[in-house]
Amino acid sequence: MPSFGTSSKERLATCHPDLQELMNEVIKHIDISILCGHRSVEEQAELYREGRSKLDGSAGKKSKHSLAVDFSPYPVRWERERFIAAAHFAKGIAAQLGIEVRLGCDWNSDLSFDKSEFFDGPHLELVVKHG
Numbered sequence: 001m002p003s004f005g006t007s008s009k010e011r012l013a014t015c016h017p018d019l020q021e022l023m024n025e026v027i028k029h030i031d032i033s034i035l036c037g038h039r040s041v042e043e044q045a046e047l048y049r050e051g052r053s054k055l056d057g058s059a060g061k062k063s064k065h066s067l068a069v070d071f072s073p074y075p076v077r078w079e080r081e082r083f084i085a086a087a088h089f090a091k092g093i094a095a096q097l098g099i100e101v102r103l104g105c106d107w108n109s110d111l112s113f114d115k116s117e118f119f120d121g122p123h124l125e126l127v128v129k130h131g
Contacts, residue, residue, distance in 0.1 A: 002027050002031035002074070004033075008033050009034075012069070013037070016066075019068070019126065022090065022094050025097065030073060032074055067128060070120075071122055083105050083122060084106070087105045101127060102126075103124055104123025
């Protein structure tokens, strides 16, 4: 059975408990690495400056990485199809656990994978209901 390495464990420990539960269940079935957990305002601002994020943390906007995780199938290879498959596998596990998530590879959950939409393959975030 796959298991997390030290870096993945440390990154996952910074995540919301629901994400920790989810990723700890996913790793039982497919080998994954945690790329990023909670992200500080400074880290978010730097990623925006580098063009690696669409959210400008320096503008006072809070990163979704207080309720998100970036993960990849292991070994990490930046292949769109691998992210899509792993993300939807994780979404299925989340549904079984009663955890609602949104995927960076399919933001509106329509399974269209429109190439014009911002693709953030590693990203998975909790859906927060207001009200």
